[in-house]
Amino acid sequence: MSSLGALRFHASVSLLGRAALRLDRLRTEHKLARMKSAGPHLGPPLMTSGWLKELISRHYLTGRYVRGVRKVAWVTSGAPVEHLKALGYYLMYPENHGAVCGIRRWGERQCLAAEDAGYSRDLCSYARTDFGTVLSGQTPVGRLPPPDLLVCCNNICQTVLYWYQVLAHHFQVPLVLIDTPFLYTEARPHMLAFVRKQIDAAVEVAERTAGRSLAPARLEEVMRLSHEAIGLWLKIMQTGRNRPAPITAFDEFIHMAPIVEMRGEESTVAYYRALLAELEERTRRGVGALQAERKRLLWDNLPIWYRLRPLSESLAARGVALVASTYTNAWGELVERIDPTRPLDSMAEVYLHPILNRGTGHKLATMARMLKEYQADGVLLHSDRSCKPYSVGQMDQQRRLAGELGAPALLLDADHNDPRAYSEEQAENRLQAFLEVLGA
Amino acid sequence: MPNEIHVPSRREAIRAQVQSGGGLAAVFPYHPPRALLRAHGLLPVEVWGPPGRSSSRGDAHLQPYTCSLVRAGLSFLLEGGLDQARVVLVPHGCDSLQGLGxxxxxxxxxxxxxxxxxxxxxxxALDRAFLADELRELDARLAAALGTRPDEAALLAAVEREERADQALGELLEGRARVGLGEEAFYRLVRSREYLPAEDFAALAGRALAAPAASARPARTPLVVSGLVPEPMALLSVLEAAGATVTGDDLACSGRRRYRPTQGPEPFARMSEGMLSGPPDSTRGASVEARLQHLRQLARAAGARGVVFLTLKFCEPELYYLPQLREGLAQDGVRALSLEVDLAEALPAPLVTRLEAFVETLR
Structure with a gap:
C-alpha cells in the first residue's frame, strides 16, 4: 500500500467521508421524522432508511478510494465471501451495483454501452449494466475499483460464469470458480464434498492474492456476524406476517443491500437490529407499511428495479401489500444451515442450497409455504426476461398455484434492469385485471 | 465412391435398435455419457430440437425467451416424439437445459x-473426481430404472467403443478434404455420431475416409464454423454454393466433442476424464483465452480467414463470448460473421444474403 494512497483513503473515507455521511444521515432522519407517510397511500417511512443510506454510501465511497489500500474482489451475489472478508478484501458486487444503476435509471444507458460493444440484448441486463459500466467508466456511484480477484459461484445461474469469464479477460486477473451442482432434488454427499474442496481451493487463491494467511479465529468471527445478520434479516422479513404488515417486499428490496454485500460486518448486524426494533415497534402500534391494507400478495423473482416506486404506489392505492418475496427470503431462509464453529463446512452447505440452485418444484413448495405463513391472497410472478433460472418453471408454478393451491397468480412480463423490455400499459392492464379478480 | 455412402437416418437407427431388442435413451445436449448408456443396453439418440418444427407445445411451459433448442425439444417430447425412449437424459449444460430438466x-x-x-x-482433478462420482450415481439410477447392472468389463468395453468412435470423428473432421462429399452431406455423416451406435459410426467414418474422392473439388474459401449446431442444415449448402468450405469445426455437436482417449482400469474415471477432455467449450464456461486460442489454431491449420458464429437466439453460453472472440480474431486478420437462428424457423433470406456476402469478402 502506498503511503499517499493510504493517506488519501483515510482522509477521504475515514475522516471527511464518514463525517459527511453521518451529517447526511442526521438530515435524512430529521426529514423522515417530519413525514407522516412515505407516499399518498403508504404508511410512515422507515426511520432506519437514513442509516441504510449511510451504510451504502460508505460502501461505495470506500470502493472509490480503496485501490492500493486493500485488495478488491468482485463477487457474485451468491458467492461464499466470509473468507474474503476475514482476509480484509473490499468486496464489490456487480449485481448490487447493477440494481443501484436500475433504481437510478442508469440501467438502459449502461446496457446500450454494452450493446454498442457487441453484447447481445438477449444477455442478462445485470451483466450488460456491468459491461457498460466497465467499458464506459461511468457509474452513479462515482467510480468502481478494478478487481484483484474475481470470485464466481454459479449457485444463482450459469450466466455469471460466462459473465465473469468476460471480466477475467478484460481485467486479466485470476478468476475463482465455485461450481455448485444444481440440486434437482436433494444434495448428495459427493456434491457437498465437491463444493467443500473448491472452498479450500478458493481460500488458497484468496490468501495468495492477499499475500496473507487466513486466521481461523477471524473467519469464525466473520461467520458469526454473517449468521447473526442473516438471522436478523429473516426476523425482519417475518414481521411481514403481521396484519397490517409493517414492511413490504418493496422496502425489503432496498433494505436487503447490506445482507448481500456487507454480511460478516458488525455494522450490518447493528443496522439490522435497529431495523428489526423499528418494525417490532410498528407492529406493537399497529402501524402498517400501507395506510389501508386490504389484500396481501407474495412476489416471486427479482424486482423491477426501475419501476419500484410506481409499482409500489400503484399497489398501495388499491390497498395491496406485497408482504413477502421469494427473492429477499433467499437471503434469510438458510440461517439454520450456518454453524459458525464449522465455518468452511458450513459455507459448503449453505452456498449449495440457495433457492436458485434448487428445482422448480422446490420453489413452488417454498411459495406454498410462504402463502400460508404470510396469509397472502395471491402471487405476482415476475417473468424476468433477464433471469432464466428464476423464471423457467413459473408457467407451471402459476397453474399449480391457481389450481391445486387456490392462490390466484399473475405472470408479469418484464426485465429486472432493462426498461426497454417492460411495457407499462400492458403491465398495468394485466395487473388491474388480476386485482379485480382478487377483489382489490 | 464416398458420395454413395449411405448415412442411416435417426429413424433408421432407432428402428434397427428397437428391432434388435435394444432400448433407446433420448439425450439432450451437450456432453452425454454415451458409454454408460450403451453399457446399460441403451442407444443414446440426441435431441437437438428437432429443427423446423413448431415449439407450441413447449411454449405452454417455457417462456419465449428460453432458447428454441429447449422449447422444441420439450414440444417434441409432449407430442410423443420420445415415447419410444426408455429414459430421457438431460445433462446440465446451461440455464435453459437446467430449467428443462x-x-x-x-x-x-x-x-x-x-x-x-x-x-x-x-x-x-477435483472436477474429474466429481464427474466420476456423478456418473456412478447415474449408473445406479439407470440400474434402478432398467434393472440392468453392467459389470466393469462391460463398462470398459463400452468406453473403448466410444473412444474409437470419438477418434473416428476426429479423423473425419481432419480428413474433410479427402471425403468427396458436399458440405451438407458431410455434416449429415458427421452428425450421425449423435444417434448411431459407436461401432457403426466408426465403420461409416472409416469407409468415407478410405474411399477415393469422386473428383478434385475446385479451390474453395476455407472457413471455421463455431456454435452449437449447424442448423438449418441448408445453410451449409448456401455456404458451398457461395464457394466456401468448412475446414475448421468448433461446433458443440461435433468439433467440441473431439475427446481424447483415456487409459486405466476404472471405467467411471475414464468416462469422466474423456468427457472433460474436449476442446474449450462455452457450455462448460471455458475461458475466453482458451476459446480464442482454439479458434486461432483452427483457423491457422485450415488457412481460414473467416469464422462464422452460428448462434441460437437466447443462447447465453455462446453469446457472451462473441465480442471478445471477434476482437481477438480481428487482431489476427480473421474476419467473423455472427448469424442468429431459431431452430423452429426455416432458413431466413437475409441470413443467406449475409453469408454469401461474407464469403465474397474473404476471397
Missing part, C-alpha cells in the same frame, strides 16, 4: 424416467 421432473413428468447429470465447469 427441472420442469420435466417436477411438472411434466413424462412416462420414461427423466435423469439428469451435472457436468462440472472446470477441468481440475
Amino acid at each position: 427441472s420442469v420435466l421432473l417436477d411438472f411434466v413428468k413424462p412416462a420414461p424416467p427423466v435423469l439428469t447429470c451435472y457436468l462440472p465447469r472446470g477441468d481440475r
Whole structure:
C-alpha cells in the first residue's frame, strides 16, 4: 500500500467521508421524522432508511478510494465471501451495483454501452449494466475499483460464469470458480464434498492474492456476524406476517443491500437490529407499511428495479401489500444451515442450497409455504426476461398455484434492469385485471 | 465412391435398435455419457430440437425467451416424439437445459424416467473426481430404472467403443478434404455420431475416409464454423454454393466433442476424464483465452480467414463470448460473421444474403 494512497483513503473515507455521511444521515432522519407517510397511500417511512443510506454510501465511497489500500474482489451475489472478508478484501458486487444503476435509471444507458460493444440484448441486463459500466467508466456511484480477484459461484445461474469469464479477460486477473451442482432434488454427499474442496481451493487463491494467511479465529468471527445478520434479516422479513404488515417486499428490496454485500460486518448486524426494533415497534402500534391494507400478495423473482416506486404506489392505492418475496427470503431462509464453529463446512452447505440452485418444484413448495405463513391472497410472478433460472418453471408454478393451491397468480412480463423490455400499459392492464379478480 | 455412402437416418437407427431388442435413451445436449448408456443396453439418440418444427407445445411451459433448442425439444417430447425412449437424459449444460430438466421432473413428468447429470465447469482433478462420482450415481439410477447392472468389463468395453468412435470423428473432421462429399452431406455423416451406435459410426467414418474422392473439388474459401449446431442444415449448402468450405469445426455437436482417449482400469474415471477432455467449450464456461486460442489454431491449420458464429437466439453460453472472440480474431486478420437462428424457423433470406456476402469478402 502506498503511503499517499493510504493517506488519501483515510482522509477521504475515514475522516471527511464518514463525517459527511453521518451529517447526511442526521438530515435524512430529521426529514423522515417530519413525514407522516412515505407516499399518498403508504404508511410512515422507515426511520432506519437514513442509516441504510449511510451504510451504502460508505460502501461505495470506500470502493472509490480503496485501490492500493486493500485488495478488491468482485463477487457474485451468491458467492461464499466470509473468507474474503476475514482476509480484509473490499468486496464489490456487480449485481448490487447493477440494481443501484436500475433504481437510478442508469440501467438502459449502461446496457446500450454494452450493446454498442457487441453484447447481445438477449444477455442478462445485470451483466450488460456491468459491461457498460466497465467499458464506459461511468457509474452513479462515482467510480468502481478494478478487481484483484474475481470470485464466481454459479449457485444463482450459469450466466455469471460466462459473465465473469468476460471480466477475467478484460481485467486479466485470476478468476475463482465455485461450481455448485444444481440440486434437482436433494444434495448428495459427493456434491457437498465437491463444493467443500473448491472452498479450500478458493481460500488458497484468496490468501495468495492477499499475500496473507487466513486466521481461523477471524473467519469464525466473520461467520458469526454473517449468521447473526442473516438471522436478523429473516426476523425482519417475518414481521411481514403481521396484519397490517409493517414492511413490504418493496422496502425489503432496498433494505436487503447490506445482507448481500456487507454480511460478516458488525455494522450490518447493528443496522439490522435497529431495523428489526423499528418494525417490532410498528407492529406493537399497529402501524402498517400501507395506510389501508386490504389484500396481501407474495412476489416471486427479482424486482423491477426501475419501476419500484410506481409499482409500489400503484399497489398501495388499491390497498395491496406485497408482504413477502421469494427473492429477499433467499437471503434469510438458510440461517439454520450456518454453524459458525464449522465455518468452511458450513459455507459448503449453505452456498449449495440457495433457492436458485434448487428445482422448480422446490420453489413452488417454498411459495406454498410462504402463502400460508404470510396469509397472502395471491402471487405476482415476475417473468424476468433477464433471469432464466428464476423464471423457467413459473408457467407451471402459476397453474399449480391457481389450481391445486387456490392462490390466484399473475405472470408479469418484464426485465429486472432493462426498461426497454417492460411495457407499462400492458403491465398495468394485466395487473388491474388480476386485482379485480382478487377483489382489490 | 464416398458420395454413395449411405448415412442411416435417426429413424433408421432407432428402428434397427428397437428391432434388435435394444432400448433407446433420448439425450439432450451437450456432453452425454454415451458409454454408460450403451453399457446399460441403451442407444443414446440426441435431441437437438428437432429443427423446423413448431415449439407450441413447449411454449405452454417455457417462456419465449428460453432458447428454441429447449422449447422444441420439450414440444417434441409432449407430442410423443420420445415415447419410444426408455429414459430421457438431460445433462446440465446451461440455464435453459437446467430449467428443462427441472420442469420435466417436477411438472411434466413424462412416462420414461427423466435423469439428469451435472457436468462440472472446470477441468481440475477435483472436477474429474466429481464427474466420476456423478456418473456412478447415474449408473445406479439407470440400474434402478432398467434393472440392468453392467459389470466393469462391460463398462470398459463400452468406453473403448466410444473412444474409437470419438477418434473416428476426429479423423473425419481432419480428413474433410479427402471425403468427396458436399458440405451438407458431410455434416449429415458427421452428425450421425449423435444417434448411431459407436461401432457403426466408426465403420461409416472409416469407409468415407478410405474411399477415393469422386473428383478434385475446385479451390474453395476455407472457413471455421463455431456454435452449437449447424442448423438449418441448408445453410451449409448456401455456404458451398457461395464457394466456401468448412475446414475448421468448433461446433458443440461435433468439433467440441473431439475427446481424447483415456487409459486405466476404472471405467467411471475414464468416462469422466474423456468427457472433460474436449476442446474449450462455452457450455462448460471455458475461458475466453482458451476459446480464442482454439479458434486461432483452427483457423491457422485450415488457412481460414473467416469464422462464422452460428448462434441460437437466447443462447447465453455462446453469446457472451462473441465480442471478445471477434476482437481477438480481428487482431489476427480473421474476419467473423455472427448469424442468429431459431431452430423452429426455416432458413431466413437475409441470413443467406449475409453469408454469401461474407464469403465474397474473404476471397
